[in-house]
Amino acid sequence: MEFEGKIALVTGAGRGIGRGIALYLAQHGAAVVVNDAGLSLAGAPEDDSGTIAASVVAEIEAAGGRAVASNARVGSFETGRALIELALEKFGQLDFVINNAAILRDRMIFNMSEDEWNEVIEVNLTGAFAVMRAALPHMRQRKTGRVVNIVSTAGLIGNVGQANYAASKGAIVSLTRVCALDMFRYGVTANCIAPFAHTRMTDSITGATPEQTTYLNEARKAKVEHVAPVVGYLCSAAAQTISGQIFGVRGKEVFLFSQPMPERSVANAEGWSIESLAHAVESTWLKKSLVPLQTDLEVFNNSPFV
Numbered sequence: 001m002e003f004e005g006k007i008a009l010v011t012g013a014g015r016g017i018g019r020g021i022a023l024y025l026a027q028h029g030a031a032v033v034v035n036d037a038g039l040s041l042a043g044a045p046e047d048d049s050g051t052i053a054a055s056v057v058a059e060i061e062a063a064g065g066r067a068v069a070s071n072a073r074v075g076s077f078e079t080g081r082a083l084i085e086l087a088l089e090k091f092g093q094l095d096f097v098i099n100n101a102a103i104l105r106d107r108m109i110f111n112m113s114e115d116e117w118n119e120v121i122e123v124n125l126t127g128a129f130a131v132m133r134a135a136l137p138h139m140r141q142r143k144t145g146r147v148v149n150i151v152s153t154a155g156l157i158g159n160v161g162q163a164n165y166a167a168s169k170g171a172i173v174s175l176t177r178v179c180a181l182d183m184f185r186y187g188v189t190a191n192c193i194a195p196f197a198h199t200r201m202t203d204s205i206t207g208a209t210p211e212q213t214t215y216l217n218e219a220r221k222a223k224v225e226h227v228a229p230v231v232g233y234l235c236s237a238a239a240q241t242i243s244g245q246i247f248g249v250r251g252k253e254v255f256l257f258s259q260p261m262p263e264r265s266v267a268n269a270e271g272w273s274i275e276s277l278a279h280a281v282e283s284t285w286l287k288k289s290l291v292p293l294q295t296d297l298e299v300f301n302n303s304p305f306v
Contacts, residue, residue: 002030002236007091009083011035011074011131012101014052015264017150017197017224018068021065022056024228030096032057033087037073038190041268043103043119047071054210057285066091074101075122079131084138093142094278096235097135099128099172100150117164123169127176136179140186145182146235147190149176149292151246157256158293173246177259180244183201186192189243191234194257195227196304222251230254251304264289 008025012018014036017170022032034056046052050071052216060067070088087094102124105116124297141144154162155169172192179190227249233239234247246257266280281287 001029002232003095005094006030006235007033007087007093008098008235009033009087009094009135009260010034010094010098010100011083011127013098014038014047014056017195017227018098018100019056019229020197020224020228021100021153024225024232025063025096025098026060026067027063028232028272029065030176031091032060032068032069033083033090034060034067035070035072035074035101037071037101039073039103039123041104041106041220043123073123074127074131076126077129077130077133080132080134082129084134088138094135094138095144096146097131098148098150098231099131101127102150102168104151104162106165106167107288108161109165112163114226120164121168124165125175128172132179134176136183136188139188140183143187145188146239147176147188147232148234148294149173149190151176151192151193151194153196153300157294157299159294159297176246177244184243187240189234189240191239192246193227193230193234193242194246194248195230195294196248196300197222197224197227205232221306222306226306234306236275244262250300251306253305 003025006029008030010018010022010032010051013022022034026032036053038045038052040046050069053071054067057067057069068088070085072082073081082093103120104265105120132147133283149172151172152169154166155173157167176190183190196283230247230249234242246259248257249253264286266284266286268276
């Protein structure tokens with residue numbers, strides 16, 4: 001019971017990875033605020049009654065745990081405040097924030113509408129920030145807390161037709177990094193996890209080539225249950241000095257992503273012209289250090305270890 005006496009908020013916890021995380025934390029002693037608006041992958045209402053969130057709460061309570069449901073749609077500061085108030089009202093404190101809620105509105109960048117852009121940014125990015133903004137003053141006062149933001153390799157590497165989704169997830173990485181810098185002195189950590197697990201979201205992904213389709217069929221052997229222990233680790237006392245990092249989970253494999261840092265440099269005492277810079281790039285290791293233009297499905301093209 002690692003998390004006995006701890007309180008967790010998990011957004012998007014009605015299905016998929018969020019549900020797995022909520023159940024795992026509850027099984028290890030935490031009381032859980034289960035938030036899920038019951039939206040389709042595209043963000044359309046599917047469960048206005050809150051049945052999806054309530055069913056996870058019922059499952060936790062049936063196993064002897066404590067939980068409370070919320071079917072509020074993340075994406076506004078009002079909802080962020082309401083979720084933290086619910087945790088404090090019901091359980092008296094908040095120790096862990098897991099931002100998992102996300103939607104997709106895939107479209108090629110030259111066809112994407114304003115609404116398709118705004119709605120994904122609102123739920124995925126603003127939703128995460130609004131929850132953090134409301135939770136962090138409480139954590140700062142108590143000088144303890146864990147923030148775990150669920151991101152995506154689409155936001156780290158990119159994927160065709162996912163400008164809005166990739167931008168939201170990439171922005172969460174930067175947001176997490178700044179949160180880690182702001183809050184570490186107060187005993188609060190913030191980290192990211194980029195998971196691959198078989199959910200309705202991964203079912204919506206189609207391969208652009210036969211090779212990608214084959215990989216996706218293999219990659220779907222990675223399960224939600226593989227992700228939750230990594231969240232548990234980042235919430236545990238063992239990870240109290242781990243902050244600002246990006247972990248990946250794919251089946252039984254856990255990896256750490258590099259982050260943008262200066263990799264190579266070249267200088268010219270006379271300054272640069274187009275011609276001299278072109279020559280420098282072509283004739284030095286800069287050319288060989290350029291990052292290949294690949295999607296996340298091409299970078300991760302081997303079968304998961306399951």
